Amino acid sequence: MTYRRKLIEVALPLEAINKASVRESYIYRGNPSSLHKWWAQRPLAAARAVIFAQMVDDPSAHPDKFPTEETQERERQRLFRLIEELVQWESTTNETVLAYARDEIWKSWRATCAENRDHPCAKELFDPDKLPVFHDPFAGGGTLPLEAQRLGLESHTSDLNPVAVLINKALIEIPPKFAGRPPVNPELRKEGTLLQKEWHGTQGLAEDVRYYGQWMRDEAERRIGHLYPKAEVTVEIAKERPDLKPLVGRSLTVIAWLWARTVKSPNPAFAQVDVPLASTFMLSTKAGKEAYVEPVIEGSGYRGSSPSLRPASEADSKRRRAAY
Numbered sequence: 001m002t003y004r005r006k007l008i009e010v011a012l013p014l015e016a017i018n019k020a021s022v023r024e025s026y027i028y029r030g031n032p033s034s035l036h037k038w039w040a041q042r043p044l045a046a047a048r049a050v051i052f053a054q055m056v057d058d059p060s061a062h063p064d065k066f067p068t069e070e071t072q073e074r075e076r077q078r079l080f081r082l083i084e085e086l087v088q089w090e091s092t093t094n095e096t097v098l099a100y101a102r103d104e105i106w107k108s109w110r111a112t113c114a115e116n117r118d119h120p121c122a123k124e125l126f127d128p129d130k131l132p133v134f135h136d137p138f139a140g141g142g143t144l145p146l147e148a149q150r151l152g153l154e155s156h157t158s159d160l161n162p163v164a165v166l167i168n169k170a171l172i173e174i175p176p177k178f179a180g181r182p183p184v185n186p187e188l189r190k191e192g193t194l195l196q197k198e199w200h201g202t203q204g205l206a207e208d209v210r211y212y213g214q215w216m217r218d219e220a221e222r223r224i225g226h227l228y229p230k231a232e233v234t235v236e237i238a239k240e241r242p243d244l245k246p247l248v249g250r251s252l253t254v255i256a257w258l259w260a261r262t263v264k265s266p267n268p269a270f271a272q273v274d275v276p277l278a279s280t281f282m283l284s285t286k287a288g289k290e291a292y293v294e295p296v297i298e299g300s301g302y303r304g305s306s307p308s309l310r311p312a313s314e315a316d317s318k319r320r321r322a323a324y
């Protein structure tokens, strides 16, 4: 087998890759990490750059085309400019930039196939019309297979953790099956827009996810919404929390709930009370922003007070719980 050096073995425009990776971590909309944050999830930009640079030959691998160090460096710089463009967040949907990158990959792949046409397994291993398949056996949040797919490779993934498998199904397996298809939800069908519009990529699937996601949210609210009541801001609460004064009389949506298993109190005086097995009632321990919920006995159970902003240490919060 003829071996040619790949770009990644020689150099990468690291500064641009690092910058794009940091910027991307602040972008929420459209970022797969907003679907489910996976630990050790790699930045999309870095994954895109390294897969590209692994697939593309370094110019020094082609002395016939780039005979001197100067010509090789000039060509390398051209590839660097492409990578710098490719790693930008905006390029994730920029078909022109992606097409350039895919072309470069194909160019290197066809050169590799041509050089290895006499290999005994050339038919399976070096098919100039089929790029090598990408497999990430530790796929996690799916960054690498997603970027491989974006660069035109057929992607396969596996992972020990079923949540990671689900993320990868949502990210790389299901969307391509619906590429270019119109949505099926009754609302858009009713509007009669299906035939008037061309559905590119996963636009149709996205419409359906939006429609049925909203349906599921509404249905959940109808069935279990009563278990998540709104919190009324009373005059008493406002006395304790002057910041809530302008909101007295209003019902606010509760944005965080503390869940805990309960046991009967070992204290004979409260034997009928179900005590929550929570290690702390602190909501925030950030200096200057401390907040906690005070457990209040009501009948044979507990309810949480509205969050108190009075500075309270974690130890103080634990002491209050221990009192019951």
Ligand SMILES: C[S@@+](CC[C@H](N)C(=O)[O-])C[C@H]1O[C@@H](n2cnc3c(N)ncnc32)[C@H](O)[C@@H]1O
Pocket (backbone or CB within 6 Å): 038, 039, 040, 041, 042, 043, 137, 138, 139, 140, 141, 142, 143, 144, 158, 159, 160, 161, 164
């Ligand atoms: C560092 S994470 C991968 C992160 C991924 N590159 C990304 O960008 O999201 C490592 C993954 O390997 C998986 N893993 C660990 N041991 C494994 C094993 N023996 N077989 C398959 N997957 C495994 C973990 O569940 C985890 O999702």
